[in-house]
């Protein structure tokens with residue numbers, strides 16, 4: 001393809017006028033050789049078949065672009081698609097952005113296989129407006145024409161084209177071409193009207209090329225939103241940033257482009273190699289790349305194949321084509337005309353929005369089997385036949401916007417996702433999200449944790465429940481400890497809630513403190529209302545433990561052995577009570593699992609200091625003799641004092657660190 005030509009072609013008559021009119025795109029569809037391209041030429045004067053190979057073979061391969069306008073100033077972008085079965089993927093890339101369709105049927109052949117296939121695809125993509133054009137009417141007599149009209153009636157019965165105009169034309173004789181142009185212009189007045197919000201900007205890329213002096217250029221239909229020169233955009237699925245340097249619409253340089261326009265965008269900060277057909281330009285950070293989609297699949301009425309769970313398929317979405325596996329969530333298989341929920345596991349990443357529609361084709365042999373709608377653009381891996389999943393998907397499919405937002409909040413709360421992102425996952429824009437979140441708030445279903453983090457109340461309740469359980473168990477196991485150190489609490493809660501970000505755990509901790517679920521007593525967390533209770537028996541055991549330490553002096557054993565000095569039923573709490581005595585300042589921890597009474601320790605330190613101030617230093621054996629104990633206990637105290645930076649070794653004796 002001579003890509004540069006396309007750019008120049010639409011950049012004749014440069015001006016910077018702002019195209020503020022709404023815009024509409026009409027596409028062709030229909031069987032190969034039925035006269036689509038000739039019809040567009042008759043209507044617009046543009047031959048959209050430009051490739052050498054197209055000329056040689058006399059068929060369309062790539063998408064073609066032209067334009068019309070009506071006398072009310074409305075610009076109508078025209079997309080011509082190939083009819084040959086082999087190029088259906090190009091047809092899909094073009095058709096996904098249209099507002100209405102010209103279903104082209106040649107008078108001499110009437111309805112043919114790709115007439116039906118293209119029509120099924122249009123219905124599946126929810127194209128809901130258009131007309132039927134019978135071309136080559138110069139080749140059919142009236143009798144044959146009656147047959148063609150009957151075929152068309154049968155094809156369109158019960159569909160969006162049931163009552164649509166059927167216009168019989170000939171590109172050769174010019175018969176009815178003027179009338180058809182008028183009908184298209186009138187229809188364009190009623191079609192289109194897409195959301196213009198800048199935050200929704202999306203342009204599926206259909207061509208990428210470079211132009212000397214300009215650099216990277218992409219073209220695509222602006223399917224929703226708006227874009228201005230100077231905007232920074234993201235390219236999905238890669239997430240790369242790019243900046244709009246120049247913008248063209250229908251041949252004109254413009255400052256801003258709107259939904260429903262064919263655009264050519266000159267990008268900076270990005271190389272041609274970093275882009276491809278199927279990529280999407282979107283508002284910065286507004287989409288997320290994914291390899292999984294939750295969807296509802298609708299099989300075509302006359303699908304040539306049954307869809308068995310796990311089948312490999314081609315997914316066509318926007319201008320992208322990706323291989324995937326369809327895991328049916330509620331069925332073993334789907335036959336013609338049937339529908340069901342599925343998870344599509346993709347072989348490459350794509351970035352879509354909730355509500356986007358797609359087409360599925362069988363992997364091999366290639367055949368269109370159906371399509372559907374995206375319910376979750378970024379789901380976790382699903383298990384099949386899971387009631388909760390199926391219930392959630394049914395809300396996503398048929399619920400009100402408020403129900404869908406609530407369901408998304410329920411699913412996303414445990415990640416404490418930003419409310420703006422939750423809105424996007426629910427298929428809403430910022431204003432819609434704010435309004436609906438407000439309704440949920442009034443119904444007391446949400447909790448605002450920070451300006452941007454809102455969670456479902458159920459989630460906060462489950463966090464409170466888990467936290468209470470965690471602390472209850474801690475208090476049971478440590479009845480004489482005031483509570484859990486804050487750091488330990490955060491770590492344990494974080495891992496219980498699968499939250500890696502400490503900041504999020506802190507936000508929840510603060511919230512539970514303010515809701516009086518837990519209490520913060522100077523870096524110690526307890527269940528609200530918890531305090532250590534001592535029975536008279538415990539108090540007397542505690543005194544006994546202290547006495548026992550006093551008696552042992554410096555020769556205290558490790559806690560397990562120490563416990564054996566008490567009655568069997570008392571032993572389980574000896575360690576805990578020793579810890580209480582330590583916190584109260586009666587005991588000191590000499591080494592791991594080993595305490596000493598503070599009076600004894602102070603006495604030992606006093607002796608040591610006295611000796612050193614007299615002699616300058618003290619050796620281990622001098623100290624051992626002084627304490628009247630064995631090496632084992634003497635060295636334990638010396639090492640404790642070294643660690644506390646009271647003493648240090650100097651040769652084989654210890655001196656005081658001043």
Ligand SMILES: Nc1nc2c(ncn2[C@@H]2O[C@H](COP(=O)(O)OP(=O)(O)OP(=O)(O)O)[C@@H](O)[C@H]2O)c(=O)[nH]1
Pocket residue numbers: 030031032033034035036037038039058059060061081082083084135136137138139169170171172173
């Ligand atoms: N007699 C007659 N022939 C026509 C008319 N329109 C197109 N043709 C011929 O039909 C053939 C196919 O026309 P195209 O416009 O290329 O058909 P197409 O639908 O675009 O084909 P693909 O894009 O390959 O699907 C050409 O040989 C045309 O000359 C017409 O109104 N009358």
Ligand SMILES: [Mg+2]
Pocket residue numbers: 036037038049059060080081082083
């Ligand atoms: Mg053609």
